[in-house]
Amino acid sequence: MTQLHDMTVADMAAGLKAKRFSATEAAQHFLARAQADMQPTGTGSFLALNPDATLAQAKAADARIAAGTAGALEGVPLAHKDIFVTRDFPTTAGSRMLAGYQSPFDATLVQRLADAGMVTVGKLNCDEFAMGSGNENSAFGAVKNPWDASRVPGGSSGGSAAAIAARLVPAATGTDTGGSIRQPASFCGITGIKPTYGRASRYGMIAFASSLDQGGPMARTAEDCALLLSAICGPDPDRDSTSLDVPAEDFTLSLNADLKGLRIGIPAEFFGEGLAADVRAAVDGALAELTKLGATLVPISLPRTELSIPVYYIIAPAEASSNLSRFDGVKFGHRAKDFTDLESMYKQTRAEGFGPEVKRRIMTGTYVLSHGYYDAYYLQAQKIRRMIADDFQQAFQQCDVIAGPVAPKVAWKLGENANDPVADYLADIFTLPASLAGLPGMSVPAGFGAHGMPVGLQLIGNYFKEAQLLNVAHRLQQATDWHLQKPKGM
Amino acid sequence: MCLNASARRLLSNPFSPASLMSLNPQEIDRIAHLARLALQPAEAERMREQMNGFFSIVEAMQAVDTAGIEPMAHPVAAIQDVALRLRDDVASEPNQREANQRSAPAVDSGLFLVPKVIE
Numbered sequence: 001m002t003q004l005h006d007m008t009v010a011d012m013a014a015g016l017k018a019k020r021f022s023a024t025e026a027a028q029h030f031l032a033r034a035q036a037d038m039q040p041t042g043t044g045s046f047l048a049l050n051p052d053a054t055l056a057q058a059k060a061a062d063a064r065i066a067a068g069t070a071g072a073l074e075g076v077p078l079a080h081k082d083i084f085v086t087r088d089f090p091t092t093a094g095s096r097m098l099a100g101y102q103s104p105f106d107a108t109l110v111q112r113l114a115d116a117g118m119v120t121v122g123k124l125n126c127d128e129f130a131m132g133s134g135n136e137n138s139a140f141g142a143v144k145n146p147w148d149a150s151r152v153p154g155g156s157s158g159g160s161a162a163a164i165a166a167r168l169v170p171a172a173t174g175t176d177t178g179g180s181i182r183q184p185a186s187f188c189g190i191t192g193i194k195p196t197y198g199r200a201s202r203y204g205m206i207a208f209a210s211s212l213d214q215g216g217p218m219a220r221t222a223e224d225c226a227l228l229l230s231a232i233c234g235p236d237p238d239r240d241s242t243s244l245d246v247p248a249e250d251f252t253l254s255l256n257a258d259l260k261g262l263r264i265g266i267p268a269e270f271f272g273e274g275l276a277a278d279v280r281a282a283v284d285g286a287l288a289e290l291t292k293l294g295a296t297l298v299p300i301s302l303p304r305t306e307l308s309i310p311v312y313y314i315i316a317p318a319e320a321s322s323n324l325s326r327f328d329g330v331k332f333g334h335r336a337k338d339f340t341d342l343e344s345m346y347k348q349t350r351a352e353g354f355g356p357e358v359k360r361r362i363m364t365g366t367y368v369l370s371h372g373y374y375d376a377y378y379l380q381a382q383k384i385r386r387m388i389a390d391d392f393q394q395a396f397q398q399c400d401v402i403a404g405p406v407a408p409k410v411a412w413k414l415g416e417n418a419n420d421p422v423a424d425y426l427a428d429i430f431t432l433p434a435s436l437a438g439l440p441g442m443s444v445p446a447g448f449g450a451h452g453m454p455v456g457l458q459l460i461g462n463y464f465k466e467a468q469l470l471n472v473a474h475r476l477q478q479a480t481d482w483h484l485q486k487p488k489g490m
Numbered sequence: 491m492c493l494n495a496s497a498r499r500l501l502s503n504p505f506s507p508a509s510l511m512s513l514n515p516q517e518i519d520r521i522a523h524l525a526r527l528a529l530q531p532a533e534a535e536r537m538r539e540q541m542n543g544f545f546s547i548v549e550a551m552q553a554v555d556t557a558g559i560e561p562m563a564h565p566v567a568a569i570q571d572v573a574l575r576l577r578d579d580v581a582s583e584p585n586q587r588e589a590n591q592r593s594a595p596a597v598d599s600g601l602f603l604v605p606k607v608i609e
Contacts (some may be wrong), residue, residue, distance in 0.1 A: 049529055050605060051494070055605075082570055099592045102592055104586050104590055105591035106594070150579070165531060194519050196566065197564075197565045197566060198564070198565075198566055198572075204549070211563055211564065213566065237575060237577075238577055238582060240576065241574050241575055242564060244566060244572075251543075255581075263523075271600055307551060307554065309547060309551060310548040310549075310551040311546050311551060313544065314551070315547065321525060325526075328526070328596070329606055330594070330602050331590075331591075331593055331594055332593040332594055332595075332600055333593065335595035335596065339605065341606075342604055342605045342606075342607050343526070343609075344528070344605070345605055346526040347526050347527060347528035348528050350525075350526055350527050350528070350562075351527055351528040351529065354527075359527060359529075359537070360540060360541065360544075361519075362525050362527065363521050363522065363527070363537060363541060364544065365523045366521050366524050366525040366542060367513075367517075367541070370521070376552070377548070377551075377556040379561050380551060380552070380554070380556060381551065382562055382563065383554075383556035383561050383562070384551060384554055384556060384558070384559075384560030385562045385565075386559055386561065386562035386567075386568065387554070387556070387559060389562060389565060389568035390568060392568075393569065396543060421540055421543075421544070422540075422544055422547065425544070425547070426547075435597075437565055437568060438563065438564075438565025438568070439565075442603065451563060463566060463568075463569055481540070489520050
């Protein structure tokens with residue numbers, strides 16, 4: 001039998017239902033791997049475990065399997081990005097501000113995956129409040145890329161991507177505000193999808209930029225992402241005011257649809273000077289495979305691709321500065337020890353609780369929303385945001401899906417951008433446009449680039465076309481073995 | 491619209507070097523106060539340099555003609571009308587005061603404690 005940690009979610013779900021192994025055995029196996037990884041030589045992916053809670057969930061899953069009432073993913077282990085609040089585990093959002101915070105409730109995504117029978121192994125490291133592209137902004141230490149421990153795993157869902165690549169869990173949740181599912185999936189050689197904004201509930205996802213934040217699954221295959229996404233999506237009308245009234249779907253139904261006649265739009269702006277040659281070669285290789293499967297490549301233009309950087313880095317910090325005002329040392333989280341009055345308590349608490357990148361974004365956001373600057377920055381950015389979304393609708397008149405690189409280069413070295421926050425921002429160029437437009441996007445392994453590091457192919461679909469993206473990704477994975485490669489020693 | 495001099499310059503003539511936004515130390519102090527962030531002097535200076543570095547890439551945005559374009563808040567508004575829902579104004583959650591206050595820094599008799607505000 002394949003080792004449990006090399007199995008996909010689909011394999012495990014089938015094995016559990018056939019009683020080839022139990023949910024308890026699976027939970028013990030992954031807990032042991034997670035515990036071993038929490039040593040200093042590990043990847044740093046996990047922030048918290050609670051073996052008693054995990055084993056209790058597994059026992060309940062075994063009972064449902066025995067009783068014949070198993071959910072679709074009964075007994076399959078996963079872990080959650082630490083931006084999702086959980087009743088059974090502490091939740092920190094990667095911030096000192098929330099060290100030790102215990103939520104009284106589960107996020108909707110956590111609840112829905114538990115309803116499908118999944119067992120939670122623990123909580124995964126991420127950039128502080130999901131602000132970052134390398135997972136180096138976590139207050140609890142950087143995460144190492146399992147393909148090369150001297151490199152970043154990407155961010156902000158870096159712990160999720162690294163844990164999956166290192167076979168510590170078969171699947172995980174992530175969140176994507178400006179690329180935080182797609183880019184770490186690309187850097188770690190796994191598969192991840194961000195659904196259409198509004199399809200997955202934001203309830204219990206600690207808010208960063210509310211008009212952009214969207215949760216989604218990360219796993220090793222498109223089929224596994226489809227299984228999880230089917231459980232995640234659907235309206236949450238009473239708890240998320242931006243949740244759309246779009247019914248849940250079984251995203252596995254059209255995985256095998258024929259790609260003959262599929263028109264793949266290739267945006268010229270994604271293949272310019274800024275794209276590293278090794279990444280381009282890998283992306284071209286994946287596109288060639290898709291043409292062999294019957295797709296045709298259509299040149300398109302997304303003329304405001306570069307503008308998406310300033311637009312995003314105005315809108316996201318503006319919304320963050322508002323969302324993060326709740327961290328004031330009163331109702332939850334850190335409170336400074338030394339202060340003279342209420343105002344100095346707020347100021348000291350926030351100075352001690354937030355890391356440098358979060359402070360920069362709060363400052364930028366506060367400034368662009370302040371009197372006299374709101375129209376020039378925030379409103380202007382929201383107007384260009386609409387133009388960017390309209391550009392996509394123009395493009396989708398000529399093609400069915402859009403494809404290109406996820407990031408301009410492979411995972412960089414830890415510490416490489418430490419003194420240059422803008423360098424990280426610029427590297428988000430290919431994921432920001434779909435984020436601003438609220439479109440579904442995914443990253444699929446497309447082989448390897450420089451230093452043997454993984455490269456992802458980005459697929460962007462029109463609104464609510466997640467099934468089509470997963471179909472394209474699945475057919476690519478049936479024809480190639482890039483997604484089956486694993487880091488040495490894992 | 492109420493713009494201060496530097497923002498007005500920025501809008502009217504996006505390409506002139508004078509439009510390059512540059513925050514001074516007093517402005518950093520003002521923003522930090524609005525954001526309720528205590529910044530040490532060295533930290534404030536580093537913040538100023540980094541924010542000015544960032545705003546150099548924001549300049550490109552100011553050159554875009556957005557006359558007649560509606561700002562977009564919910565992205566799916568690109569293809570359909572999106573109305574934010576209001577739920578009925580009735581209590582939907584059970585009282586979980588104890589659980590909700592478990593992570594509070596200072597609580598007494600079910601109340602959140604803050605430093606004295608009124609003498």
